[in-house]
Amino acid sequence: xxxxxxxxxxxxxxxxxxxxxxxxxxxxxxxxxxxxxxxxxxxxxxxxxxxxxxxxxxxxxxxxxxxxxxxxxxxxxxxxxxxxxxxxxxxxxxxxxxxxxxxxxxxxxxxxxxxxxxxxxxxxxxxxxxxxxxxxxxxxxxxxxxxxxxxxxxxxxxxxxxxxxxxxxxxxxxxxxxxxxxxxxxxxxxxxxx
Numbered sequence: 643x644x645x646x647x648x649x650x651x652x653x654x655x656x657x658x659x660x661x662x663x664x665x666x667x668x669x670x671x672x673x674x675x676x677x678x679x680x681x682x683x684x685x686x687x688x689x690x691x692x693x694x695x696x697x698x699x700x701x702x703x704x705x706x707x708x709x710x711x712x713x714x715x716x717x718x719x720x721x722x723x724x725x726x727x728x729x730x731x732x733x734x735x736x737x738x739x740x741x742x743x744x745x746x747x748x749x750x751x752x753x754x755x756x757x758x759x760x761x762x763x764x765x766x767x768x769x770x771x772x773x774x775x776x777x778x779x780x781x782x783x784x785x786x787x788x789x790x791x792x793x794x795x796x797x798x799x800x801x802x803x804x805x806x807x808x809x810x811x812x813x814x815x816x817x818x819x820x821x822x823x824x825x826x827x828x829x830x831x832x833x834x835x836x
Contacts, residue, residue, distance in 0.1 A: 680734065713829065
């Protein structure tokens with residue numbers, strides 16, 4: 643009868659020749675420091691000066707960590723208050739991509755996101771206006787039923803909310819392609835350092 647080995651024994655046998663490479667560990671740590679630096683930058687606690695002071699061997703890993711965090715911040719703004727965050731993200735990416743084409747592309751993205759927010763506002767007004775007769779009809783019916791005037795907040799009406807979300811989601815879908823394209827272009831420019 644053969645010897646039965648535990649899973650730990652089998653794993654140890656298979657990995658006994660595996661040795662950690664210190665340089666890979668260091669690069670991973672620098673990348674993690676870059677991520678931390680990017681988060682501090684977004685929070686307003688850092689201006690990324692550490693990147694300029696970093697030794698050449700660390701700089702690329704730091705930049706990779708910063709890029710990994712900042713590229714995910716290229717996203718749809720929910721309102722005008724999100725635009726400064728998006729703009730700060732662009733400035734941070736411009737520091738590590740260091741290509742004029744990126745700055746031009748990001749400026750165009752900011753204009754498009756401003757247009758998106760204006761369009762959302764127009765859609766909101768148009769949707770509310772289009773749904774207003776149906777909402778008034780529901781209010782009148784409830785007022786008759788309860789014997790007093792009833793007002794309905796449109797966002798509390800499930801039918802309106804579904805109607806609203808359907809139209810706003812369609813609009814958002816049109817602009818999400820722009821966000822994805824911006825992320826991809828940033829990735830290409832970051833990876834092609836020539």
